[in-house]
Amino acid sequence: MQKYRLAIDAMGTDNAPKPEVDGAIQAIQTYSNLTITLYGDEAQVRPLLEAAGNPERIAVVHCTEQITNYDESASAFRVKKDSSMVRALQAVKDGEADAVMSAGNTGAYLSAATLMIGRIAGVDRPCLTTVFPTTDKNKKVIFADLGAVADGTAVNITQNAIIANEIAKVILKKDEPTVALLNIGTEEKKGNHLYLQAHQMMKAASGINFVGNIEARDIMAGLADVVVADGFTGNIMLKSHEGMQRAIFTVLKQEIKSGFLTKIGGLLLKSAFKNMRDTLDYTEVGGAVLAGVKVPVIKAHGNSDGFTYFAGLRLGLSFLDAHITEKISDSVQAQAVSKKAIEGNE
Amino acid sequence: MQKYRLAIDAMGTDNAPKPEVDGAIQAIQTYSNLTITLYGDEAQVRPLLEAAGNPERIAVVHCTEQITNYDESASAFRVKKDSSMVRALQAVKDGEADAVMSAGNTGAYLSAATLMIGRIAGVDRPCLTTVFPTTDKNKKVIFADLGAVADGTAVNITQNAIIANEIAKVILKKDEPTVALLNIGTEEKKGNHLYLQAHQMMKAASGINFVGNIEARDIMAGLADVVVADGFTGNIMLKSHEGMQRAIFTVLKQEIKSGFLTKIGGLLLKSAFKNMRDTLDYTEVGGAVLAGVKVPVIKAHGNSDGFTYFAGLRLGLSFLDAHITEKISDSVQAQAVSKKAIEGNE
Incomplete structure (x- = not known):
């Protein structure tokens, strides 16, 4: 060993x-x-x-x-x-x-x-990668870049894909992980100049199973094994997910505390809430890796x-x-x- | 009339x-x-x-x-x-x-x-604006741009702030709404080239109460009345929130359905879940306005x-x-x- x-x-x-x-x-x-x-x-x-x-x-x-x-x-x-x-x-x-x-x-x-x-x-530039959860406890997504590079280029995004693809093969145990580009629409012509360029570059890249664009709302639905973005966009994506999660937990706590029956309901769902947190907890893997x-x-x-x-x-x-x-x-x-x-x- | x-x-x-x-x-x-x-x-x-x-x-x-x-x-x-x-x-x-x-x-x-x-x-370019919820039912945020302009410039972002500021005065009924720039950190020197430039331009703009950068996870905490971004980033932000919301509801439904007691718990919390959805529902206002x-x-x-x-x-x-x-x-x-x-x- x-x-x-x-x-x-x-x-x-x-x-x-x-x-x-x-x-x-x-x-x-x-x-x-x-x-x-x-x-x-x-x-x-x-x-x-x-x-x-x-x-x-x-x-x-x-x-x-x-x-x-x-x-x-x-x-x-x-x-x-x-x-x-x-x-x-x-x-x-x-x-x-x-x-x-x-x-x-x-x-x-x-x-x-x-x-x-x-x-x-x-x-060209290392990227910050992490294992992102999906609604299916047994399915994870490899995401890069979470924010190592604030001014990412199309070359950086494409290299993020190549890097995250290797990580996905190992961590997700898949031979040909599907690789998607985070974007504001699934159509090839969607996105800003940087993303239009990155899309074409990823399409031309060898060794990755590029499946096109993915919208942010579909990452946790597990529509791709690997999702890549520039570091600025990836960081906004991560913290937006975090914001909605926090908001839901905050309001739910207030609601449960608001009455006797809702408190009972909260007790009965204690393990359900815990399971939910465990499934969707993107801190569960303990961090990120600079790859x-x-x-x-x-x-x-x-x-x-x-x-x-x-x-x-x-x-x-x-x-x-x-x-x-x-x-x-x-x-x-x-x-x-x-x-x-x-x-x-x- | x-x-x-x-x-x-x-x-x-x-x-x-x-x-x-x-x-x-x-x-x-x-x-x-x-x-x-x-x-x-x-x-x-x-x-x-x-x-x-x-x-x-x-x-x-x-x-x-x-x-x-x-x-x-x-x-x-x-x-x-x-x-x-x-x-x-x-x-x-x-x-x-x-x-x-x-x-x-x-x-x-x-x-x-x-x-x-x-x-x-x-x-220069119109922006798509909406009323965004916070964890406090009585507090809303005006956000621009949700995606009207895919390739926004610093001038566009600054104009989004001026436009959204006028909307906030009316919709939120505030004389001097606080205006923040969505970014990957609160410090002035955070962000990519576009956001560093936008920050300086907003700082110099007259007529808005610019309070600096805000992170995506703090939008729904209601830390600013107005939050602005370029359309690409705004769209990623919106759909990431949507993704986490969907994911939580999906997993929570599965968990509630998984057993007898959790089903009872779910029934007792039915109104709590409804209230939570109402509070955090960004579709409640029915849409967005191209301003x-x-x-x-x-x-x-x-x-x-x-x-x-x-x-x-x-x-x-x-x-x-x-x-x-x-x-x-x-x-x-x-x-x-x-x-x-x-x-x-x-």
Whole structure:
């Protein structure tokens, strides 16, 4: 069995370092081939490990700094060199770890990861990918880009498709996942200039099963295995879903609390609500993965607990196990080669 | 009391012409200062009016054609000149009606309306506006653009703000509505090139109470009275909300049906679910209004029933009553003047 070494920024979650330590302990208990190094404030991290009986295969590296959400995304990693985030990334860069995980400042993390670790040859811009739920508990969607690149081009969107396609093959266990372009209509001629261009580019791309445009309301209906967009649009899509989910839960809670019978009704539906949340919870997988860089860079949610953190960690390990980085590299190269072949024939 | 004449495309809804006729009858009964002309297939429209005892102040104009969703948006109105949609628009153009309403092919309708009726002087591109719900039943948000302009510029987004601001003053009854720019983060430096530019332009615009960026997940929390975006992004936002709403209702139904006690729970919460739907239903207002053209152009939902159709019609009448078109014209002119003043000072 191949051995994996994971570098974790222990100071990233809202309740750091507890979720990180809990997640790490669970991972160590689950995977015998795993060793973890926690980067962070030793005075906070060590007691949590001691309380758990100092589990084996977990090391701690003390860091004196921390990148917060107030730090400037683009420059934070240059300014705070002894921060837990930068030290964890440095470990991967130096070949001391195979993957890295943080729940800290997203912008800073993605910038630092891209610049410190570097892109896979041929990848123009890495993308933030996640596993999105559908109304069918057994069906998931791979989405990219959730917001790594604010000014995505048609080339970026097409590469997002190639990257997410490789991820879908592994995570969804499908040979030829269907790949769709998020757009404002299903017809080929719908969309703004960027999306009209991306559509044609995806149509011409080899190695993906492109099925055309998909509207945002059909993503959770599971009409495609892979859905891609530029990072700006993907982020608006994600947070709009989140907004409606929050709104429904808020109003439903108010309504249930409004009377005696509705309270009884709420109790009777307690497990139904829980199942619904579980089915539609896009935080269930624990985070997102920055794909297109040389190692899996896992971004956990800031509000993760130990369970969610472990789920993100598991997602990252599945990337390692399936050699997704190598597969992305091959596909992007093949695409570049096929483009050259086309250009050569012209 | 001022008299209003409304031109209705009676063939636009999925179940046309019944919702249109029902909505028109309800409107006539509600507003004594209103006359309506229904454009459509007389053989289908007339019997419905007869069954209702031929209500006064409703005329029918027979049209031999119909624009469907299969017609090309940009050219449909030139090809099908005797369609119910084009004839209704022609009535407004010819000064025979004060406002127009259709539930038909959105793209064709918006193109035809813009080109046949014409823009308000100074408006670069009209925008599709709607009243969006929040978790507080008594608080609404005016949103623009929902998708009239696929390739919006920073100037378009800023004009959307000026237009929606005038609508908000009337519909929300606020003197200085807060105006926010939809974006991927609240910080001023967030967003793609277009949104960075739009942010600066809105900041410099006079006559609006610009409060900065808003994230999609905070729209329904009611954090701003007016939210604006380009049409592509606005459409993705709208349909993402719709997707999550549908997904939750789908899964919740499955869960309620799954057992005896959950069925009882579902019955006890029947009114709670209905209240929730009513609070968060963005179709409640019956549609959207294309603002920035010379008369109110009301777009009803394709799946409207008579009640929803009437709600859209009422929204259109409130535009007429408040002279919103004139107010938009004044604000856009004032903004143009203030821009000239700035340029003159440079």
